[in-house]
Amino acid sequence: MSRVLIHNATLVNEGEITQGSLVIENGRIAEILTHGKPLSAPCDELVDASDCYLLPGVIDDHVHFRDPGLTHKADIHTESCAAAAGGVTSIMDMPNTLPQTTTLEALEQKQELMAEKSLVNYSCYFGATDSNYKLFHDLDVRHVCGIKLFLGSSTGNMLVSQHSSLIRIFTSAPMLIAAHCENPAMIEKNAQMMRHQMGNQPIPIFHHAMIRSVEACLSSSQTAIELAQMTHARLHLLHISTSKELRLLSALPLDQKHITAEACVGHLWFAQGDHRKLGTLIKVNPAIKNTTHRDALRKAVNEGRIDVIATDHAPHLLADKEGDALTAASGMPMVQFSLPLMLEMVDKGYFTLETIVEKMCHAPARLFQISERGYLREGYRADLVLVSHGKEHKVTRGEVLSKCKWSPLEGTSLHWSVEKTWVNGQMVFDGQQVDTSCRGEALEFDR
Numbered sequence: 001m002s003r004v005l006i007h008n009a010t011l012v013n014e015g016e017i018t019q020g021s022l023v024i025e026n027g028r029i030a031e032i033l034t035h036g037k038p039l040s041a042p043c044d045e046l047v048d049a050s051d052c053y054l055l056p057g058v059i060d061d062h063v064h065f066r067d068p069g070l071t072h073k074a075d076i077h078t079e080s081c082a083a084a085a086g087g088v089t090s091i092m093d094m095p096n097t098l099p100q101t102t103t104l105e106a107l108e109q110k111q112e113l114m115a116e117k118s119l120v121n122y123s124c125y126f127g128a129t130d131s132n133y134k135l136f137h138d139l140d141v142r143h144v145c146g147i148k149l150f151l152g153s154s155t156g157n158m159l160v161s162q163h164s165s166l167i168r169i170f171t172s173a174p175m176l177i178a179a180h181c182e183n184p185a186m187i188e189k190n191a192q193m194m195r196h197q198m199g200n201q202p203i204p205i206f207h208h209a210m211i212r213s214v215e216a217c218l219s220s221s222q223t224a225i226e227l228a229q230m231t232h233a234r235l236h237l238l239h240i241s242t243s244k245e246l247r248l249l250s251a252l253p254l255d256q257k258h259i260t261a262e263a264c265v266g267h268l269w270f271a272q273g274d275h276r277k278l279g280t281l282i283k284v285n286p287a288i289k290n291t292t293h294r295d296a297l298r299k300a301v302n303e304g305r306i307d308v309i310a311t312d313h314a315p316h317l318l319a320d321k322e323g324d325a326l327t328a329a330s331g332m333p334m335v336q337f338s339l340p341l342m343l344e345m346v347d348k349g350y351f352t353l354e355t356i357v358e359k360m361c362h363a364p365a366r367l368f369q370i371s372e373r374g375y376l377r378e379g380y381r382a383d384l385v386l387v388s389h390g391k392e393h394k395v396t397r398g399e400v401l402s403k404c405k406w407s408p409l410e411g412t413s414l415h416w417s418v419e420k421t422w423v424n425g426q427m428v429f430d431g432q433q434v435d436t437s438c439r440g441e442a443l444e445f446d447r
Contacts, residue, residue, distance in 0.1 A: 002044035003030065004425075009049035009386065012357050013056065013376040022054060024382040027425035032378055049386055052419055055357055056375055057089025057383030058339050059364035061145070061178075062238060062262060062310035064331065065091070067113055069098025071403075074315040074333075076117035078403035081436065082336040083120045083313075084428040085401055087385030087418045090364075090373060090443055091120055091335070092145045095127030096158060102127040104138055111143070111442065120423050121373070121383065121440040125178060127158050130165040133172040141447045145368055146176040146236065151183075151220045159184065166223075170231040175447065176368065177228070178236045181220035181245075182286055187212055191326060202324035205275045209287040211325060217286050218244045228259055236367070237261040239312050241286040243296035249305040254363055260307040263297050265338045268309070268345065270294070270408075280321045280328035281408045284312065298350050301359060308367060309359040311338045315404035333402040337395060337409050343387065343416035371444040382425035388417050401434070 004024040011018045011034065020034035023043060031040060060083070066074040076093075083091055093110070095101030101110050107126055114122040123145035126136075136147065149169060150158045160166060161184065170177065190211045194203050203211075221237055225248055228235035240246065240261050249261050270282050271291040282288055300306045314331025321328050334341075342356050365374025372380045395409045421429035428438045 003041065004045045004047060005039070005043035006047045006049050006054060006384070006386070009052055009054035011054050011376055012353050014362065015354050015358070017353060021049075022376065022384070024384075024422065024425045027382055029376065029378050029380050029382050032376060047386075047420070052386050052388045053353070054376070055087070055385050055387065056361040057373070057385050057421065057423065058087050058360045059090040059370065059374055060088050060310050060313070060335060060338070061092045061308060061364050061368065062094065062264070063091045063313040063335060064094045064096070064315070065313075066097060066315060067117070068110065073317055073320070074403040076113055077119070077436070078401065079313065079315065079335065080117065080119040080440070081434045082333070082401040084421050084423065084434050085418060086336040087339040087387065087421050088335055089120050089383035089385065089421065089423045090370070090440070091118075091122055092368075092443075093122065093124045095125050095148050100127050100158060101125065102129050102132055102158065104135060107139075107144070115439070115442065118440045119428050119434065119436065119438050121443050123443040128160055128169045128177075129158060130160055130162055133165075133168045136172045136174055139174065141175050142444055143442050144175065145443065145445065146178045147173050149177050149179045149224075151179055151181045151224055166227055167231070170227045170233040173233055176234045176236050178238055179224045180238050181217060181224050182212060183216040183219040186216040186219060190216070194325070203326055205280050205283060205325050205328070206272065208275075208283055208325040209272050209289050212285060212287040214242045214244055214289065214293070217242050221245045221248060225259055232258070235259045239264045239267065239286060239310075240297065240306065241267050241289055241293060243293050246296055246300045246305050249300070251304040253304070254307050254366055257307070260367055261305065262308045262310050263301060263306045264310055264312045265334050265341055266312065266332060266408075267294065268297055268301070269341055278408055280323060281406075282332060283321070283325070283328050283330050284314070284332060285330040301351065302355060306359070308363045309342065309356075311335050315402050317404055318406055332408050333400070333404055333406070336401055337407065337414070339385065339387070339418065340414045340416040341409065343389070344414050347415060369446045371446050373443070382422050384422040385418060386420040388419050389415060391415070391417070393417060
């Protein structure tokens with residue numbers, strides 16, 4: 001196998017920013033050359049990384065690639081292309097597809113699809129229902145990232161609300177439970193009240209955050225935390241969106257926590273006032289709240305109350321996004337621009353480069369116990385992203401690789417670009433094109 005030298009980069013890794021070079025060989029990081037360390041042997045290929053930053057590949061623990069069954073919106077191939085172009089080298093896919101990933105057969109079929117189609121590394125969540133907890137112990141803990149629990153809105157039978165079922169799920173789970181927390185009874189009560197106030201008129205999108213309220217999020221997150229504390233289950237709270245939920249979370253180091261939390265790029269960038277310009281394009285569940293909550297989330301990332309940053313990448317066709325606060329589809333495509341957008345927030349002073357790498361690369365690897373990924377370390381898999389900073393670029397619809405062919409970030413000015421992405425040592429994205437012949441690998445977990 002050839003040896004590739006990524007030369008004269010600025011390496012951002014494990015809390016340090018260092019000038020140096022890195023060698024890829026046999027799909028792994030063979031050498032890291034910093035502090036004057038010499039090259040041990042000649043290389044076959046040179047990548048000049050002058051004026052660029054070399055980071056571990058991003059690990060996104062929360063995506064919806066819509067495959068199988070919803071492939072008119074997106075599929076594993078198209079969305080993994082978008083991921084690779086965004087510097088995301090590993091993803092974890094959610095179970096609300098058709099069929100839902102709630103049986104062992106459906107899980108096996110999705111894993112086969114991932115192996116066949118995904119350009120980046122992958123794992124799939126197993127979806128919890130009121131009745132499938134007996135299957136948990138048949139799951140391969142080395143290759144299934146977690147159990148997804150919908151305590152809020154979902155499709156089909158994946159909304160689990162019976163207390164007895166929740167107890168069985170929390171006591172039976174052999175791995176992390178990743179929970180979507182919104183109180184459906186409170187949401188329905190708020191929706192009925194809004195329907196009554198509006199009569200037969202469409203409900204403006206601004207009211208989405210009132211229907212899917214702060215209290216609905218808080219109530220559900222409290223329930224999940226109480227269950228985890230009672231059963232000693234490992235709980236990961238997805239897409240936290242309110243300042244009140246943050247008060248429930250610890251700022252202890254990640255490795256000392258049994259309850260962890262995720263923030264999504266959309267909730268860190270957008271605020272409720274952005275609906276005036278973007279309307280339903282930024283309608284997501286849980287709803288994007290006002291600036292007070294957004295600013296609290298940013299603070300919580302820096303404090304350590306938020307452990308990882310993900311996307312909740314959820315493509316819909318533009319036609320699906322038409323409607324009002326109740327009828328428009330919730331979800332937006334974010335995986336292609338998540339890293340440049342977070343780096344833009346570095347420029348604005350909200351975060352440091354080291355924090356972005358910690359929350360998007362290192363922390364997901366530790367939280368899920370991913371084997372040999374998430375860091376620039378000799379012997380680790382060569383999942384890498386090279387980014388540059390400086391030239392202003394406005395996001396255009398024409399560059400969107402997601403199958404839905406739109407982005408809520410169209411027209412947004414970014415000053416960071418993904419120059420190259422390597423997955424298992426293969427250059428999957430060269431700054432212009434994605435190599436669609438590449439395939440990722442199933443993630444392995446050290447459990």
